[in-house]
Amino acid sequence: MYQALLVDSSFFDLLLRLDEELARQAQQQGCACGGVLHCAHYRRKPRGGPSGLGPQHEMRFSFCCAVDGCRRRTTPPSLRFLGRKVYWGVVVLLLPILMQGPTPPRLLRL
Numbered sequence: 001m002y003q004a005l006l007v008d009s010s011f012f013d014l015l016l017r018l019d020e021e022l023a024r025q026a027q028q029q030g031c032a033c034g035g036v037l038h039c040a041h042y043r044r045k046p047r048g049g050p051s052g053l054g055p056q057h058e059m060r061f062s063f064c065c066a067v068d069g070c071r072r073r074t075t076p077p078s079l080r081f082l083g084r085k086v087y088w089g090v091v092v093l094l095l096p097i098l099m100q101g102p103t104p105p106r107l108l109r110l
Contacts (some may be wrong), residue, residue: 034073
């Protein structure tokens with residue numbers, strides 16, 4: 001069951017759509033200084049996902065304030081990426097379960 005998630009591109013499409021919604025909400029909120037947020041997305045090279053994912057799956061959504069002197073970066077939370085890790089978030093979360101097997105405590109922590 002868990003192995004199927006790692007090769008299912010529709011699951012990664014769902015995560016992308018959810019990340020896009022989180023990014024849209026962050027951009028609508030604007031900067032803490034009251035400025036407008038402009039796109040400042042950057043490309044990531046995540047490992048461990050299914051082959052054949054498009055380049056849109058490599059984009060980490062981020063924004064930069066348009067106000068001169070502020071230029072604060074806003075990077076909304078992501079369901080695909082875990083900080084600066086090079087593997088997809090789902091891979092990092094599921095790998096211990098795949099290696100050691102699911103137990104009730106592990107599934108609860110997940």
